[in-house]
Amino acid sequence: MVVTIVVAGVIGLIVTGDDHRVTISMGSPTPTATPVPFASDTEVDGTPEETARLYLSDWTARDYESMRQFVEEPPADYVAQHQAFDEATLNAPVKFVYSAVNRTGEETAELPFTAERKLVGYDMTWKTSSVLHLAVRDLVWKVLWTPATMLPDLQPGGQLNRVSLPVPAAQLVTRQDMTFPQANDAEPYLADLSARLPRPATGVSIGWALEVANPGQQPRRILEHADHPGPDRVRTTFDYFTQAAAARALDAVTQPAAVVVVQPSTGDILAVADRLGGHGAFERKFAPGSTFKTVTAAALIQAGMALDAPVGCPSAYTIPNGRTISNYQGADHGTVTFREAYALSCNTTFAQLAVERLNKDTLQAAAKTFGINATLPVGVCGTMVPPDGNDALAEDSFGQGTVEATPLCMALMAAAVKDGTWRTPRLMADAPAAQSVPLAPGVADGLRAMMTQVTLDGTAAGAGLPADTSGKTGTAEDWQGGQDHAWFVGFRGDLAFSVFVEHGGTGHDTAVPIAARFLSAL
Known part of the structure; x- marks a missing residue:
């Protein structure tokens, strides 16, 4: 017989003659921790x-x-x-x-x-x-x-x-059926147009969507199904690429400014980049400066003035029994042709011709042909008080009298020169056809030639304009103080435009480069 004796953790064996094994514990054994089974050394249930x-x-x-x-x-x-x-x-x-x-x-x-x-x-x-x-x-x-x-x-x-998908509001799109570019500078106009669209039906669902709603976060849509293909797309007259180019042309301009673009053949507004605030390009009127010489030239051509007729362009001209008119910075060009006087923007020439060859009725009639004092279906054009004497007639002749116009109005004027017909503007493709007023025979041809002369060797020459661009610069004094306003109006192909910079300085230095950037981006 074998006996095992454990004393304080020491094991001893006692062997007896009997074929039995006996274990005897003496004293308390030293306690030991029970090991915790791990997956690495104990069989885990499953895989x-x-x-x-x-x-x-x-x-x-x-x-x-x-x-x-x-x-x-x-x-x-x-x-x-x-x-x-x-x-x-x-x-x-x-x-x-x-x-x-x-x-x-x-x-x-x-x-x-x-x-x-x-x-x-x-x-x-x-x-x-x-x-x-x-x-x-x-x-x-x-x-x-x-x-x-x-x-x-x-x-x-x-x-x-x-969640249910309600009937979506109609969406305004460009004439190409494209959504508008971001930061397009036409947002106030698009908001107004959207507000006039029919409101969608309430309580009607066109499908459903799955949205994830996490605590403290706005629901996020991850899937949708609509039986309707999407919101009704309502076409405007805006051209996507023209609008984008107009907006980007103003990116480097620090003063309030606007670019308005019109299609001469239709009166459709192709772009409005307005940084004048609100609807300034359509509603705020400014002295048009020398761009208004286009209207005066139209009246003179209709009165029989030939483009190559010699005229004087002295540095100053004194109206009989009236005030003295000066050229910008006192420029004296001597004797030039009527066409050249327009290209060089001679205030004295136009003041003298207006006093000697026109009257308040003829200049007022010419202004009316180009929308001045007219009511427009979109925006406003301009105003002109009938001149009450030669001083007022002379001042109006170069856009510094009572005449005021919006950038929209001056773009419409340029469009009329290009097409030979003045048209009311449209913003919606389904709007009634534009009303039209044809210019007198020979007037449009003469004005186109004069505006081309401006960009070839006049006040807009050498400013980076693309070939085949015609236009007229304008530098308008602000009677209420401040720096002059800068204008440039013109056309190229079936596209007419006006560029205006409030207190921007001269048309040549400020407005023409903007037009060059705009046209070059198309």
């Missing part, structure tokens, strides 16, 4: 692959109670969250696509997967990708679940909602 497969299989069958058993510490509303997700996704059947489980550690793993939901009745398959995170807990592979397991966009406390 991550098996847990992932069973979890996704139950998910496919919508057996959420069974799924709970695979989740480590599932929230109390675990089943309810899945049911709400199903309801939001129209209870669409789900199919999971995945490959191999990635072992990220001895006791961690993950399975990337794609969920494909066939939205019955909508001919849509919605695919989302997520990751099933797994880890060993109490010797069992468990799913570490968060709302992101259902959808990566979901955060704790978030939910997926299905």
